[in-house]
Amino acid sequence: MPKPRVIYWFRTDLRLHDSPALAAALELKPSCLYPIWTWDPHYVYRARVGPNRWQFLLDCQEDLSKSITKLNPKSKLFLIREAPQTLFPKLFKEWKITHLVFEKDTDAYARQRDEAVMQIAKKAGVEVIVKVGRTLYDPDELVKQNKGKSTMSIAQVQSAGAKIGNIPRPIPSPTSLPDPGDLSLSFSPERPEETPDFNASHRESQDKSYQELSGPNNDFAIPTLSELGIKPATSPHRGGETLALSALSSILSDVAYTATFEKPKTAPTDFSPQSTTLLSPHLHFGSLSVREFYWRVQDIVTSFKSKGKKPSEPPTSLTGQLLFRDMYFGAQAAQGYAFAQTYNNSNIRFIPWHLPSTISPDNSLITGSYHVDDAQAESYFRRWKSGTTGFPFVDALMRQLRLEGWIHHLGRHMVACFLTRGGCYIDWERGAEVFEEWLIDHEVACNVGNWQWLSCTAFYSQYYRCYSPVAFGRKWDPEGAFVKKYVPELENFDKKYVYEPWKAPIADQKKWGCLVKGDGGGDESEATKEGLKNYPKPMFDFDTQRDICIQGMKNAYRVGLYGNDKRVLDGTWRTLFDDDAEGPTTGNDGIPGAQVDGAKEKDVDEGEDAGDFESDSKTAQKAKKPEHQKPKSARKREAGQSTLDGMVTRKKKKDQA
């Protein structure tokens, strides 16, 4: 029996500590071990990845490669620039591989890719070993223990998790690594299809990362941003296992913070330092093990408890945050590609949002482009994305997101609610795409799940609880320091007006150096002439728009369609939504379902100037609906919102009495 020649395939586990899959590879006692990364064109061109997340990935790879070399000077992370599906058949043969080892990945594309690779390995006589290490529980096992259904609540995760058993303790990092074998590559690579390139807008020059199979110097080097043609990163947050472990230790050195952490009580407006751990990008890239995080926290909590002190508990505690991550992975695992869209998804409520996704007739999946069914909604979307809505708290968050690739969880709630059910009535899939592009911690399962949560299409349904861009920011940061940092136009504004600068008297606006005027288009000549800065007026009256949205949600809940309903699939859902009753909230001249003549489609390949909606008379007319045609709620604010909280509180008090 020849000694094993092993490829360790790094993917979502860019670390050496607590890697069950790497431990399994070493248990084989291989004669040679190739730690590799396959430079997959699916990620390079077909995922939305902005400069900051690229930087974070490259940081993680560089750090891991250095750590490997420390354990064995002959080894490193060998980066091979070809899709795994076409690379592996050749690589197995050339390097005489006996085993392929990797960590399980339940993302929709990853499953498909890994299935193909396992078939290839089988054909080549290569044994495949797969281990779970990305989540606390194997998402498939979680689903199995949840009666085969998506995990849709924390209670379900806790109950299914209890059936699976204890979360394994982390495994120490290896202290040595075998040599790699012969590294020659005599075959020619398959060149990837470069279009569509979802990241074209982030490139300042052409991508050169596929010119040589083992890199420009034939040393299997990790590419640089400039090699990718990607613009420089702007985020202060950097990647790598070394940083992740030191950040974890530093956070956990504060025992009280660790043991009493309650997510809803952390401020979305805190910066330098922020109020949460910022470990999420490390969990995404695997530069931090989720089990390492879990057990280091859990041990502190146990010790805290043993001293008679009261720690916080899931779901608000630190470990609770990890359970939410597992919940979303469990939801995704059961649904596959359909998880990331409304169309043909039985778990998601159908709401006739504006700017709906285009659906491919071939596979019923979203294509990455969308319909501009309404001129005003497209304008709202652009202003939301560019941080020029005229609502300073929303704009500050969106600018922080674009610049730094991270915003606080509650900040994400604010802007997500604002874009969907609590402001613009725009499809959550548009927002999820922007987050995918800009977040350094973007995880499909968590991002999509949270957008469904915030848009009240799945996981959560209390649509009448709505975040106010004025009140919510003020609650956490009455002085407006956060807004002033990310919207410096308002840095001199009095705190009385910082969340609603349009209310400031003109004389004060001039005194504070910024005129609140226009729509954020940049051509505010009056301000420029006077040497003043300019900040846009709010793009709508929030209270009015919020009530329109709530009425729209109420109606959509009453209609009660889900994404897989026949009427959603064939387009007949439109007959169920009376436009006169719901007015501007219904995006019912677009998809899903049958195409409608005259509706504009915005393609992913179009530049920022695309989407010439002004020429579309139908949508233009709709945007200018006369006052009398608007729903009652749009004309006058009738009442505030409500929840059962008040009654529950009253009842409790009564019971206690």
Add this chain to the structure above:
DNA sequence: GGGTGCGTTGCTTCG
């Protein structure tokens, strides 16, 4: 099958 309690993270007013 109806009622009740609860669900990580709302806002405003009032005392």
Add this chain to the structure above:
DNA sequence: GCGAAGCAACGCACC
């Protein structure tokens, strides 16, 4: 400055 009440009224598990 704080906590409680009021607002209009979701789904789900459990009894």
